[in-house]
Amino acid sequence: MELLRLVFALRTCGEKPSSVFLSIYESGSQDATPLKLDLLAAKLRKLGVPHRIVTRGKWTRSTIKPRIQHLAKVRNAVLQPLYQQPSYTYTQIIFLNDVLFCTEDVLTLVQSQVQTKALLHCGLDFAVSSTHKVHFYDVWVMRDHGGRQFHLPFIYPWFNPNDKQSISQVLRGDYRIPAFCCWNGLAILSTRPFYEFNYRFRSGQYEIQRGLCDACEISHLCADWWALYGNQTRIFVNPSVHVAYESSAFETIQETHWFNQSMIKQSQFQKQLTTGTIPEQQSVRVPADWECVPTALALKLLFQATLTQIRVIDKSKASKRNYIRNLLAFSEEWHNDSQLV
Numbered sequence: 001m002e003l004l005r006l007v008f009a010l011r012t013c014g015e016k017p018s019s020v021f022l023s024i025y026e027s028g029s030q031d032a033t034p035l036k037l038d039l040l041a042a043k044l045r046k047l048g049v050p051h052r053i054v055t056r057g058k059w060t061r062s063t064i065k066p067r068i069q070h071l072a073k074v075r076n077a078v079l080q081p082l083y084q085q086p087s088y089t090y091t092q093i094i095f096l097n098d099v100l101f102c103t104e105d106v107l108t109l110v111q112s113q114v115q116t117k118a119l120l121h122c123g124l125d126f127a128v129s130s131t132h133k134v135h136f137y138d139v140w141v142m143r144d145h146g147g148r149q150f151h152l153p154f155i156y157p158w159f160n161p162n163d164k165q166s167i168s169q170v171l172r173g174d175y176r177i178p179a180f181c182c183w184n185g186l187a188i189l190s191t192r193p194f195y196e197f198n199y200r201f202r203s204g205q206y207e208i209q210r211g212l213c214d215a216c217e218i219s220h221l222c223a224d225w226w227a228l229y230g231n232q233t234r235i236f237v238n239p240s241v242h243v244a245y246e247s248s249a250f251e252t253i254q255e256t257h258w259f260n261q262s263m264i265k266q267s268q269f270q271k272q273l274t275t276g277t278i279p280e281q282q283s284v285r286v287p288a289d290w291e292c293v294p295t296a297l298a299l300k301l302l303f304q305a306t307l308t309q310i311r312v313i314d315k316s317k318a319s320k321r322n323y324i325r326n327l328l329a330f331s332e333e334w335h336n337d338s339q340l341v
Contacts, residue, residue: 003040006103007049010094014108021050021090025078027057028156049178052081069203072217076200082191086178093189099125099243100250101186109241114186120223123241125185125248134249141218169189176236181222185243186338193225 003022011017022044026037041053057077077093082090092113094106105123113121122314127137143149158340169177193199202224215223226233244250 001040002101002103004043006101006106009103009107010110011049013110017048018050018088019090021081021085022053023052023078023081025057025074026053026055026075054078066203068216072201072203077216078199082194089195090191092192093191095183095187095189097125097185097245099185099245100116100247101243102254105241105243106186107138108266109186109188109238112176112236113190116190116234116236117190118236119190119229120182120194120222120235121176121188122179122182122184122235123186123243124237124239125243125245126253128249134244134252135246138182140182140216141181143181143182143222145178145180147180175238175240177239179235179237180226181219182204182235182237183218184237185245185264186241195214195226195229199224206304 007020007022008022014020024037024040026033037055038054040049044051044053057074078091086315092110094110096106107125109121112118122142125137126134129135139149199221202220203217204215204220222235225235232328241254242250244253
């Protein structure tokens with residue numbers, strides 16, 4: 001089982017075995033998933049792996065109709081152990097969707113997150129379309145460093161055609177591509193915002209009620225973190241790390257060695273590179289805009305409001321904490337946090 005292999009690999013890399021904690025939240029399954037998770041919990045207890053596995057949880061799509069509100073609640077539920085263990089401070093959170101993955105890829109992102117001190121580090125996720133083609137999946141969330149959506153060919157879902165700097169960066173063998181936002185089925189998060197600001201996932205119901213964009217909980221997380229950390233925000237995508245939602249997509253990606261430098265060198269993007277000097281590292285700045293799905297203008301107004309907040313926020317943690325508390329006070333899922341399961 002790849003999940004157990006990942007846990008033991010992380011325990012080997014960590015300072016001590018107890019530094020790795022596994023948290024799973026299941027609800028609404030119509031198959032044998034709860035039973036399998038019960039068996040997994042028994043195995044983890046026998047092996048001495050700290051864990052918290054909730055099966056048959058109370059939050060389901062039938063009890064929470066809006067999908068994003070449901071996802072925000074479930075993500076908050078699975079993070080409860082992070083807040084309930086004040087005696088131990090964790091440094092990273094590994095979020096895995098219901099995807100197929102390789103342990104080596106996860107370890108690559110973990111190491112890269114440490115090296116870059118990123119708040120968020122992601123791979124790429126793939127699925128099979130209705131026409132039986134493998135395609136990049138998380139187009140709703142993922143935005144390039146300028147906040148733009150990825151209306152690009154299958155082979156390069158992370159590049160903007162004008163982003164010569166990121167393309168050249170990959171050609172040099174540096175796969176840490178700056179982004180405004182990502183998740184993509186596998187995400188490594190720094191625990192800083194959760195400890196410093198008691199951050200929680202939110203559905204953005206307040207923004208929706210004001211007629212702004214119906215963004216997902218991850219999009220709001222990215223916007224919040226840019227507002228809180230400004231130019232110190234680091235979000236990266238590693239296009240060489242892949243996960244998939246179906247075995248056929250996973251096998252296709254792995255067998256064809258989907259990403260490598262030779263593919264880029266043979267592509268149209270190679271021709272677009274200028275002969276001028278390209279800086280070794282892309283400067284980090286707050287994006288000027290955030291392209292929205294489905295209403296670009298509405299989210300543009302929202303992000304302009306966020307930029308205004310950035311300008312007025314004092315650098316002190318107390319001021320930032322008050323900002324995030326005021327912002328999230330409008331989010332229904334922040335109430336009754338103690339009853340997430």
